[in-house]
Amino acid sequence: MRVVEVTAYGGPEVLRMARRPEPEAGDMPGRVRVRLNAAGVTIADLRIRAGLYVHETGDLRPPFVLGTDFAGRLLDPAPGPEGSLPAGTRVAGFIPWLRELTGHGTYTEVAQVDPEWLAPIPDDVDFTAAASVPLAAVTARQALDRLLLPAGSTLLVTGASGVVGRFAVQFAAAAGLDVVAVAYEGDESELKVLGAKHCVTRGEPAEVLANILEHAPQRVDGVFDGALIGPPMLASVKDGGVFVALAPDRAPTPERDIRVETVLAEPDPRALKDILQKVADRELITRVADVMPLEEVAEAHRRAEAGRRPGRIILMI
Structure with a gap:
Protein backbone atom coordinates (compact mmCIF):
# COMPACT_ATOMS: atom_id res chain seq x y z
CA MET A 1 0.00 0.00 0.00
CA VAL A 133 -13.33 17.70 11.93
CA PRO A 134 -11.99 15.17 14.49
CA LEU A 135 -8.81 16.56 16.07
CA ALA A 136 -9.81 20.22 15.66
CA ALA A 137 -13.29 19.89 17.07
CA VAL A 138 -12.42 17.56 19.95
CA THR A 139 -9.47 19.78 20.88
CA ALA A 140 -11.70 22.86 20.95
CA ARG A 141 -14.40 21.11 22.95
CA GLN A 142 -12.02 19.66 25.53
CA ALA A 143 -10.19 22.98 25.85
CA LEU A 144 -13.45 24.85 26.45
CA ASP A 145 -14.29 22.31 29.15
CA ARG A 146 -10.91 22.98 30.81
CA LEU A 147 -11.41 26.74 30.77
CA LEU A 148 -14.33 26.45 33.22
CA LEU A 149 -15.57 29.94 32.33
CA PRO A 150 -19.15 30.85 33.26
CA ALA A 151 -21.55 32.37 30.73
CA GLY A 152 -20.91 36.08 30.23
CA SER A 153 -17.11 35.72 30.55
CA THR A 154 -14.85 37.13 27.85
CA LEU A 155 -12.75 34.65 25.89
CA LEU A 156 -9.94 35.54 23.51
CA VAL A 157 -9.55 33.02 20.65
CA THR A 158 -6.33 33.34 18.65
CA GLY A 159 -6.11 31.58 15.30
CA ALA A 160 -9.87 32.00 14.87
CA SER A 161 -9.60 31.71 11.08
CA GLY A 162 -8.24 28.17 11.40
CA VAL A 163 -10.23 25.00 11.85
CA VAL A 164 -9.51 24.63 15.58
CA GLY A 165 -10.15 28.30 16.26
CA ARG A 166 -13.40 28.32 14.31
CA PHE A 167 -14.70 25.42 16.38
CA ALA A 168 -13.58 27.19 19.57
CA VAL A 169 -15.50 30.32 18.54
CA GLN A 170 -18.63 28.28 17.86
CA PHE A 171 -18.46 26.23 21.07
CA ALA A 172 -17.69 29.33 23.17
CA ALA A 173 -20.56 31.33 21.69
CA ALA A 174 -22.93 28.40 22.28
CA ALA A 175 -21.78 28.38 25.94
CA GLY A 176 -22.69 32.06 26.31
CA LEU A 177 -19.15 33.47 26.29
CA ASP A 178 -18.28 36.84 24.73
CA VAL A 179 -15.67 35.97 22.10
CA VAL A 180 -12.88 38.23 20.91
CA ALA A 181 -11.45 36.54 17.81
CA VAL A 182 -7.98 37.10 16.35
CA ALA A 183 -8.23 36.28 12.65
CA TYR A 184 -7.10 37.03 9.14
CA GLU A 185 -8.32 40.28 7.64
CA GLY A 186 -11.49 39.61 5.67
CA ASP A 187 -12.79 36.86 7.97
CA GLU A 188 -14.55 39.26 10.37
CA SER A 189 -18.06 38.92 8.93
CA GLU A 190 -17.93 35.14 8.81
CA LEU A 191 -16.60 34.84 12.36
CA LYS A 192 -19.31 37.14 13.68
CA VAL A 193 -21.88 34.87 12.05
CA LEU A 194 -20.20 31.97 13.89
CA GLY A 195 -20.53 33.80 17.20
CA ALA A 196 -17.59 36.17 17.68
CA LYS A 197 -18.54 39.46 19.34
CA HIS A 198 -15.39 41.32 18.25
CA CYS A 199 -12.62 40.58 15.75
CA VAL A 200 -8.98 41.65 15.77
CA THR A 201 -6.75 41.33 12.71
CA ARG A 202 -3.69 39.09 12.98
CA GLY A 203 -0.33 40.82 13.22
CA GLU A 204 2.62 41.36 15.52
CA PRO A 205 1.79 40.33 19.12
CA ALA A 206 2.20 43.85 20.55
CA GLU A 207 -0.15 45.31 17.95
CA VAL A 208 -2.66 42.50 18.43
CA LEU A 209 -2.56 42.98 22.20
CA ALA A 210 -3.23 46.72 21.87
CA ASN A 211 -6.24 46.02 19.65
CA ILE A 212 -7.58 43.39 22.06
CA LEU A 213 -7.47 45.87 24.92
CA GLU A 214 -9.56 48.29 22.88
CA HIS A 215 -12.39 45.76 22.96
CA ALA A 216 -11.63 44.42 26.47
CA PRO A 217 -10.02 47.26 28.44
CA GLN A 218 -10.34 45.25 31.67
CA ARG A 219 -8.61 42.34 29.89
CA VAL A 220 -10.14 38.96 29.12
CA ASP A 221 -11.16 36.16 31.47
CA GLY A 222 -9.53 33.48 29.36
CA VAL A 223 -7.44 32.74 26.28
CA PHE A 224 -7.77 29.86 23.83
CA ASP A 225 -4.45 30.09 22.01
CA GLY A 226 -5.29 28.39 18.74
CA ALA A 227 -2.52 30.25 16.88
CA LEU A 228 0.20 29.05 19.31
CA ILE A 229 1.29 32.63 19.99
CA GLY A 230 2.15 31.71 23.54
CA PRO A 231 3.61 34.01 26.23
CA PRO A 232 2.89 37.40 24.55
CA MET A 233 -0.85 36.81 24.92
CA LEU A 234 -0.66 36.28 28.68
CA ALA A 235 -0.74 40.06 29.11
CA SER A 236 -4.30 40.08 27.77
CA VAL A 237 -5.58 37.96 30.70
CA LYS A 238 -7.00 39.33 33.93
CA ASP A 239 -5.39 38.43 37.23
CA GLY A 240 -6.77 35.04 38.21
CA GLY A 241 -7.83 34.23 34.64
CA VAL A 242 -7.03 31.14 32.57
CA PHE A 243 -4.85 30.48 29.53
CA VAL A 244 -5.20 27.32 27.42
CA ALA A 245 -2.21 26.36 25.25
CA LEU A 246 -2.36 23.69 22.56
CA ALA A 247 1.34 22.79 22.57
CA PRO A 248 3.64 22.29 25.58
CA ASP A 249 6.36 24.54 24.15
CA ARG A 250 3.88 27.41 23.67
CA ALA A 251 2.52 27.41 27.23
CA PRO A 252 3.53 30.56 29.14
CA THR A 253 4.89 30.53 32.67
CA PRO A 254 1.98 31.28 35.05
CA GLU A 255 1.88 34.67 36.75
CA ARG A 256 -0.68 36.87 38.52
CA ASP A 257 -2.59 33.77 39.66
CA ILE A 258 -3.41 32.95 36.05
CA ARG A 259 -4.11 29.25 35.56
CA VAL A 260 -2.22 27.86 32.53
CA GLU A 261 -3.45 24.61 30.99
CA THR A 262 -2.01 22.63 28.08
CA VAL A 263 -4.61 20.62 26.20
CA LEU A 264 -3.62 17.67 24.00
CA ALA A 265 -6.90 16.18 22.83
CA GLU A 266 -7.87 12.65 23.78
CA PRO A 267 -10.21 10.66 21.50
CA ASP A 268 -13.84 10.77 22.61
CA PRO A 269 -16.08 8.78 20.23
CA ARG A 270 -19.36 9.95 21.77
CA ALA A 271 -18.35 13.60 21.58
CA LEU A 272 -17.12 13.14 18.00
CA LYS A 273 -20.37 11.43 16.98
CA ASP A 274 -22.32 14.37 18.40
CA ILE A 275 -20.04 16.89 16.68
CA LEU A 276 -20.31 15.17 13.28
CA GLN A 277 -24.09 15.14 13.60
CA LYS A 278 -24.04 18.87 14.34
CA VAL A 279 -21.93 19.35 11.20
CA ALA A 280 -24.53 17.38 9.25
CA ASP A 281 -27.31 19.50 10.75
CA ARG A 282 -25.40 22.74 9.93
CA GLU A 283 -25.24 23.60 13.63
CA LEU A 284 -21.43 23.54 13.40
CA ILE A 285 -19.43 24.76 10.42
CA THR A 286 -16.07 23.39 9.33
Whole structure:
Protein backbone atom coordinates (compact mmCIF):
# COMPACT_ATOMS: atom_id res chain seq x y z
CA MET A 1 0.00 0.00 0.00
CA ARG A 2 1.06 3.63 -0.46
CA VAL A 3 2.26 5.60 2.54
CA VAL A 4 4.06 8.89 3.08
CA GLU A 5 7.18 8.60 5.22
CA VAL A 6 9.08 11.28 7.09
CA THR A 7 12.64 10.36 6.11
CA ALA A 8 14.35 12.87 8.47
CA TYR A 9 13.35 15.88 10.53
CA GLY A 10 13.19 19.00 8.40
CA GLY A 11 11.09 20.85 5.83
CA PRO A 12 8.40 19.46 3.51
CA GLU A 13 11.11 18.02 1.26
CA VAL A 14 11.69 15.19 3.79
CA LEU A 15 8.30 13.67 2.93
CA ARG A 16 8.54 10.73 0.54
CA MET A 17 6.05 8.31 -0.98
CA ALA A 18 6.81 4.68 -0.09
CA ARG A 19 5.28 1.22 -0.18
CA ARG A 20 4.52 -0.93 2.85
CA PRO A 21 2.63 -4.23 3.23
CA GLU A 22 -1.10 -3.79 3.73
CA PRO A 23 -2.12 -4.94 7.23
CA GLU A 24 -4.19 -8.08 7.63
CA ALA A 25 -7.16 -8.50 9.95
CA GLY A 26 -5.99 -9.32 13.48
CA ASP A 27 -2.40 -8.16 12.92
CA MET A 28 -2.73 -5.88 15.97
CA PRO A 29 -4.98 -7.23 18.74
CA GLY A 30 -7.67 -4.75 19.70
CA ARG A 31 -7.28 -2.74 16.49
CA VAL A 32 -9.47 -2.62 13.40
CA ARG A 33 -8.56 -1.62 9.87
CA VAL A 34 -9.94 1.43 8.08
CA ARG A 35 -9.44 1.98 4.36
CA LEU A 36 -8.88 5.71 4.22
CA ASN A 37 -10.47 8.10 1.75
CA ALA A 38 -9.14 11.31 3.28
CA ALA A 39 -6.63 12.52 5.87
CA GLY A 40 -6.21 15.99 7.32
CA VAL A 41 -2.94 17.93 7.46
CA THR A 42 -2.74 19.33 10.99
CA ILE A 43 -0.41 21.71 12.79
CA ALA A 44 0.74 18.73 14.85
CA ASP A 45 1.87 17.00 11.64
CA LEU A 46 3.92 20.05 10.63
CA ARG A 47 5.55 20.39 14.03
CA ILE A 48 6.37 16.66 14.33
CA ARG A 49 7.92 16.65 10.84
CA ALA A 50 10.02 19.73 11.69
CA GLY A 51 11.41 18.04 14.82
CA LEU A 52 9.72 20.39 17.29
CA TYR A 53 8.45 17.44 19.34
CA VAL A 54 11.68 15.46 19.31
CA HIS A 55 11.79 15.45 23.12
CA GLU A 56 8.27 14.02 23.24
CA THR A 57 8.94 11.27 20.67
CA GLY A 58 11.59 9.48 22.74
CA ASP A 59 13.27 6.65 20.84
CA LEU A 60 11.00 7.00 17.78
CA ARG A 61 13.03 8.21 14.82
CA PRO A 62 12.38 8.52 11.07
CA PRO A 63 11.28 6.94 8.89
CA PHE A 64 7.72 7.08 10.20
CA VAL A 65 4.25 7.87 8.89
CA LEU A 66 2.56 11.10 9.97
CA GLY A 67 -1.13 11.86 10.25
CA THR A 68 -3.87 12.18 12.85
CA ASP A 69 -7.26 13.02 11.27
CA PHE A 70 -8.89 10.50 8.94
CA ALA A 71 -12.12 9.47 7.26
CA GLY A 72 -12.80 6.20 5.47
CA ARG A 73 -14.59 2.87 5.61
CA LEU A 74 -14.21 0.08 8.12
CA LEU A 75 -12.67 -3.11 6.78
CA ASP A 76 -13.45 -4.94 10.02
CA PRO A 77 -16.53 -4.74 12.27
CA ALA A 78 -15.96 -2.65 15.39
CA PRO A 79 -17.76 -1.61 18.56
CA GLY A 80 -19.08 1.94 18.28
CA PRO A 81 -20.29 4.73 20.58
CA GLU A 82 -23.83 3.32 20.40
CA GLY A 83 -23.81 -0.28 19.19
CA SER A 84 -21.60 -2.18 16.77
CA LEU A 85 -20.33 -0.78 13.48
CA PRO A 86 -20.32 -3.32 10.63
CA ALA A 87 -17.58 -3.53 8.01
CA GLY A 88 -18.23 -0.92 5.34
CA THR A 89 -19.38 1.74 7.80
CA ARG A 90 -18.12 5.22 7.00
CA VAL A 91 -16.11 6.40 10.01
CA ALA A 92 -13.94 9.32 11.08
CA GLY A 93 -11.56 9.87 13.95
CA PHE A 94 -8.06 10.81 14.92
CA ILE A 95 -4.99 8.89 15.98
CA PRO A 96 -3.41 10.28 19.18
CA TRP A 97 -0.05 10.16 17.45
CA LEU A 98 2.11 11.65 20.20
CA ARG A 99 0.57 9.39 22.81
CA GLU A 100 0.84 6.22 20.75
CA LEU A 101 4.32 6.88 19.28
CA THR A 102 4.08 3.87 16.98
CA GLY A 103 5.06 5.88 13.92
CA HIS A 104 1.88 4.71 12.17
CA GLY A 105 -0.28 7.65 11.11
CA THR A 106 -2.97 8.42 8.55
CA TYR A 107 -0.89 9.32 5.49
CA THR A 108 -1.61 5.79 4.27
CA GLU A 109 -4.20 3.74 2.41
CA VAL A 110 -5.09 1.50 5.37
CA ALA A 111 -4.76 2.43 9.05
CA GLN A 112 -5.05 0.18 12.10
CA VAL A 113 -6.98 2.03 14.79
CA ASP A 114 -8.50 1.56 18.21
CA PRO A 115 -12.31 1.44 17.93
CA GLU A 116 -12.36 4.02 20.75
CA TRP A 117 -11.06 6.56 18.25
CA LEU A 118 -13.96 6.12 15.82
CA ALA A 119 -17.35 7.67 15.20
CA PRO A 120 -19.74 6.99 12.31
CA ILE A 121 -20.05 9.69 9.64
CA PRO A 122 -23.62 10.90 9.01
CA ASP A 123 -24.95 10.46 5.48
CA ASP A 124 -24.98 14.21 4.82
CA VAL A 125 -21.24 14.64 5.55
CA ASP A 126 -18.72 13.71 2.86
CA PHE A 127 -15.28 12.23 3.54
CA THR A 128 -13.53 15.53 2.88
CA ALA A 129 -15.54 17.47 5.46
CA ALA A 130 -15.41 14.57 7.95
CA ALA A 131 -11.60 14.43 7.80
CA SER A 132 -11.41 18.13 8.68
CA VAL A 133 -13.33 17.70 11.93
CA PRO A 134 -11.99 15.17 14.49
CA LEU A 135 -8.81 16.56 16.07
CA ALA A 136 -9.81 20.22 15.66
CA ALA A 137 -13.29 19.89 17.07
CA VAL A 138 -12.42 17.56 19.95
CA THR A 139 -9.47 19.78 20.88
CA ALA A 140 -11.70 22.86 20.95
CA ARG A 141 -14.40 21.11 22.95
CA GLN A 142 -12.02 19.66 25.53
CA ALA A 143 -10.19 22.98 25.85
CA LEU A 144 -13.45 24.85 26.45
CA ASP A 145 -14.29 22.31 29.15
CA ARG A 146 -10.91 22.98 30.81
CA LEU A 147 -11.41 26.74 30.77
CA LEU A 148 -14.33 26.45 33.22
CA LEU A 149 -15.57 29.94 32.33
CA PRO A 150 -19.15 30.85 33.26
CA ALA A 151 -21.55 32.37 30.73
CA GLY A 152 -20.91 36.08 30.23
CA SER A 153 -17.11 35.72 30.55
CA THR A 154 -14.85 37.13 27.85
CA LEU A 155 -12.75 34.65 25.89
CA LEU A 156 -9.94 35.54 23.51
CA VAL A 157 -9.55 33.02 20.65
CA THR A 158 -6.33 33.34 18.65
CA GLY A 159 -6.11 31.58 15.30
CA ALA A 160 -9.87 32.00 14.87
CA SER A 161 -9.60 31.71 11.08
CA GLY A 162 -8.24 28.17 11.40
CA VAL A 163 -10.23 25.00 11.85
CA VAL A 164 -9.51 24.63 15.58
CA GLY A 165 -10.15 28.30 16.26
CA ARG A 166 -13.40 28.32 14.31
CA PHE A 167 -14.70 25.42 16.38
CA ALA A 168 -13.58 27.19 19.57
CA VAL A 169 -15.50 30.32 18.54
CA GLN A 170 -18.63 28.28 17.86
CA PHE A 171 -18.46 26.23 21.07
CA ALA A 172 -17.69 29.33 23.17
CA ALA A 173 -20.56 31.33 21.69
CA ALA A 174 -22.93 28.40 22.28
CA ALA A 175 -21.78 28.38 25.94
CA GLY A 176 -22.69 32.06 26.31
CA LEU A 177 -19.15 33.47 26.29
CA ASP A 178 -18.28 36.84 24.73
CA VAL A 179 -15.67 35.97 22.10
CA VAL A 180 -12.88 38.23 20.91
CA ALA A 181 -11.45 36.54 17.81
CA VAL A 182 -7.98 37.10 16.35
CA ALA A 183 -8.23 36.28 12.65
CA TYR A 184 -7.10 37.03 9.14
CA GLU A 185 -8.32 40.28 7.64
CA GLY A 186 -11.49 39.61 5.67
CA ASP A 187 -12.79 36.86 7.97
CA GLU A 188 -14.55 39.26 10.37
CA SER A 189 -18.06 38.92 8.93
CA GLU A 190 -17.93 35.14 8.81
CA LEU A 191 -16.60 34.84 12.36
CA LYS A 192 -19.31 37.14 13.68
CA VAL A 193 -21.88 34.87 12.05
CA LEU A 194 -20.20 31.97 13.89
CA GLY A 195 -20.53 33.80 17.20
CA ALA A 196 -17.59 36.17 17.68
CA LYS A 197 -18.54 39.46 19.34
CA HIS A 198 -15.39 41.32 18.25
CA CYS A 199 -12.62 40.58 15.75
CA VAL A 200 -8.98 41.65 15.77
CA THR A 201 -6.75 41.33 12.71
CA ARG A 202 -3.69 39.09 12.98
CA GLY A 203 -0.33 40.82 13.22
CA GLU A 204 2.62 41.36 15.52
CA PRO A 205 1.79 40.33 19.12
CA ALA A 206 2.20 43.85 20.55
CA GLU A 207 -0.15 45.31 17.95
CA VAL A 208 -2.66 42.50 18.43
CA LEU A 209 -2.56 42.98 22.20
CA ALA A 210 -3.23 46.72 21.87
CA ASN A 211 -6.24 46.02 19.65
CA ILE A 212 -7.58 43.39 22.06
CA LEU A 213 -7.47 45.87 24.92
CA GLU A 214 -9.56 48.29 22.88
CA HIS A 215 -12.39 45.76 22.96
CA ALA A 216 -11.63 44.42 26.47
CA PRO A 217 -10.02 47.26 28.44
CA GLN A 218 -10.34 45.25 31.67
CA ARG A 219 -8.61 42.34 29.89
CA VAL A 220 -10.14 38.96 29.12
CA ASP A 221 -11.16 36.16 31.47
CA GLY A 222 -9.53 33.48 29.36
CA VAL A 223 -7.44 32.74 26.28
CA PHE A 224 -7.77 29.86 23.83
CA ASP A 225 -4.45 30.09 22.01
CA GLY A 226 -5.29 28.39 18.74
CA ALA A 227 -2.52 30.25 16.88
CA LEU A 228 0.20 29.05 19.31
CA ILE A 229 1.29 32.63 19.99
CA GLY A 230 2.15 31.71 23.54
CA PRO A 231 3.61 34.01 26.23
CA PRO A 232 2.89 37.40 24.55
CA MET A 233 -0.85 36.81 24.92
CA LEU A 234 -0.66 36.28 28.68
CA ALA A 235 -0.74 40.06 29.11
CA SER A 236 -4.30 40.08 27.77
CA VAL A 237 -5.58 37.96 30.70
CA LYS A 238 -7.00 39.33 33.93
CA ASP A 239 -5.39 38.43 37.23
CA GLY A 240 -6.77 35.04 38.21
CA GLY A 241 -7.83 34.23 34.64
CA VAL A 242 -7.03 31.14 32.57
CA PHE A 243 -4.85 30.48 29.53
CA VAL A 244 -5.20 27.32 27.42
CA ALA A 245 -2.21 26.36 25.25
CA LEU A 246 -2.36 23.69 22.56
CA ALA A 247 1.34 22.79 22.57
CA PRO A 248 3.64 22.29 25.58
CA ASP A 249 6.36 24.54 24.15
CA ARG A 250 3.88 27.41 23.67
CA ALA A 251 2.52 27.41 27.23
CA PRO A 252 3.53 30.56 29.14
CA THR A 253 4.89 30.53 32.67
CA PRO A 254 1.98 31.28 35.05
CA GLU A 255 1.88 34.67 36.75
CA ARG A 256 -0.68 36.87 38.52
CA ASP A 257 -2.59 33.77 39.66
CA ILE A 258 -3.41 32.95 36.05
CA ARG A 259 -4.11 29.25 35.56
CA VAL A 260 -2.22 27.86 32.53
CA GLU A 261 -3.45 24.61 30.99
CA THR A 262 -2.01 22.63 28.08
CA VAL A 263 -4.61 20.62 26.20
CA LEU A 264 -3.62 17.67 24.00
CA ALA A 265 -6.90 16.18 22.83
CA GLU A 266 -7.87 12.65 23.78
CA PRO A 267 -10.21 10.66 21.50
CA ASP A 268 -13.84 10.77 22.61
CA PRO A 269 -16.08 8.78 20.23
CA ARG A 270 -19.36 9.95 21.77
CA ALA A 271 -18.35 13.60 21.58
CA LEU A 272 -17.12 13.14 18.00
CA LYS A 273 -20.37 11.43 16.98
CA ASP A 274 -22.32 14.37 18.40
CA ILE A 275 -20.04 16.89 16.68
CA LEU A 276 -20.31 15.17 13.28
CA GLN A 277 -24.09 15.14 13.60
CA LYS A 278 -24.04 18.87 14.34
CA VAL A 279 -21.93 19.35 11.20
CA ALA A 280 -24.53 17.38 9.25
CA ASP A 281 -27.31 19.50 10.75
CA ARG A 282 -25.40 22.74 9.93
CA GLU A 283 -25.24 23.60 13.63
CA LEU A 284 -21.43 23.54 13.40
CA ILE A 285 -19.43 24.76 10.42
CA THR A 286 -16.07 23.39 9.33
CA ARG A 287 -13.77 24.76 6.65
CA VAL A 288 -11.67 22.94 4.06
CA ALA A 289 -8.93 25.03 2.47
CA ASP A 290 -7.63 22.67 -0.22
CA VAL A 291 -8.12 19.08 -1.34
CA MET A 292 -4.96 17.48 -2.75
CA PRO A 293 -3.86 13.95 -3.72
CA LEU A 294 -1.62 12.06 -1.32
CA GLU A 295 1.25 12.30 -3.81
CA GLU A 296 1.28 16.11 -3.35
CA VAL A 297 1.80 15.91 0.41
CA ALA A 298 4.97 18.04 0.38
CA GLU A 299 3.10 20.86 -1.36
CA ALA A 300 0.22 20.41 1.10
CA HIS A 301 2.66 20.97 3.98
CA ARG A 302 4.11 24.04 2.26
CA ARG A 303 0.65 25.54 1.84
CA ALA A 304 -0.31 24.72 5.43
CA GLU A 305 2.84 26.39 6.76
CA ALA A 306 2.34 29.45 4.54
CA GLY A 307 -1.23 29.86 5.79
CA ARG A 308 -2.35 30.92 2.32
CA ARG A 309 -5.95 29.89 2.89
CA PRO A 310 -7.53 29.37 6.31
CA GLY A 311 -8.94 25.93 6.91
CA ARG A 312 -7.87 22.31 6.86
CA ILE A 313 -5.91 20.92 3.91
CA ILE A 314 -7.19 17.45 3.06
CA LEU A 315 -5.21 14.67 1.39
CA MET A 316 -7.33 12.40 -0.78
CA ILE A 317 -6.11 8.81 -0.68
